[in-house]
């Protein structure tokens with residue numbers, strides 16, 4: 001039996017104020033448009049999509065860093081959108097984040113262990129000596145030595161700084177970690193070390209990850225399931241192996257074809273580059289917040305209905321969900 005979700009996001013919409021049109025009427029920009037997804041205990045859900053698709057805004061809404069326009073975010077059965085402006089400490093502890101650039105959140109004048117001890121202090125955990133012990137323990141678990149505790153951020157490599165950010169999250173014993181482009185700035189070999197570390201930590205703690213990345217190849221290695229966003233909408237979600245073996249949405253197909261990592265032997269890399277050029281262009285406007293499919297201006301199987309009716313997310317018989325008119329009434333495309 002499938003365990004009930006730890007995180008259950010329903011119909012999440014986040015719209016930002018986009019100033020005034022023609023000098024008088026205020027406009028909004030819909031960054032996330034009726035997105036529903038869930039993350040189960042101990043699971044990793046990958047959230048992928050091109051730049052501007054709404055991945056970070058979804059993550060930031062879950063972390064309560066942006067206001068939600070409508071929809072619900074249930075964490076352990078409690079709708080956190082109803083909690084008011086002050087986020088309870090228990091939620092801030094249970095849901096941690098690892099962002100792309102750890103330097104931005106590490107104080108350059110403080111040794112890196114203080115990132116962990118300060119965070120423990122903020123959550124009222126332990127006395128000074130216990131916090132120091134916990135920091136040393138967290139550093140060890142992320143593969144840093146005691147010698148690293150008293151280094152300054154600038155003295156560490158990008159990978160080591162990301163390990164500090166993971167240690168800071170880990171020390172609070174979170175139940176969910178939102179990893180937002182957590183390995184994107186690292187070189188390939190460091191990326192795989194950090195991915196392996198995250199997977200090992202998940203094994204030993206049972207925590208869940210929402211793994212946000214634009215790179216499908218990286219996401220593939222860590223995710224149990226993958227959700228694909230485009231223009232603020234969820235277009236497909238499926239178990240990882242299934243998504244790669246039989247992608248359903250034309251956008252998912254284009255994304256996989258354009259990902260060099262989906263051609264590991266390199267023999268098809270040229271074809272991937274050509275596909276990336278054909279499908280990955282961002283100069284063609286993605287319609288946002290309007291009825292119709294967000295991929296309609298780039299889809300080679302577009303139909304009249306795609307311009308006017310937003311395709312609902314439908315459950316297919318293989319367990320994947322797809323929002324595409326080609327699959328209406330369970331039809332196979």
Ligand SMILES: Nc1ncnc2c1ncn2[C@@H]1O[C@H](COP(=O)(O)OP(=O)(O)OP(=O)(O)O)[C@@H](O)[C@H]1O
Pocket residue numbers: 016017029030031049050051052053054055056057058214
């Ligand atoms: N604070 C904000 N104010 C106004 N618009 C915003 C704000 N944050 C994001 N947006 C817009 O919302 C849309 C989604 O942005 P978001 O950062 O969530 O996408 P993304 O998929 O994470 O892309 P990237 O990987 O480039 O960050 C974009 O059009 C972006 O310009």
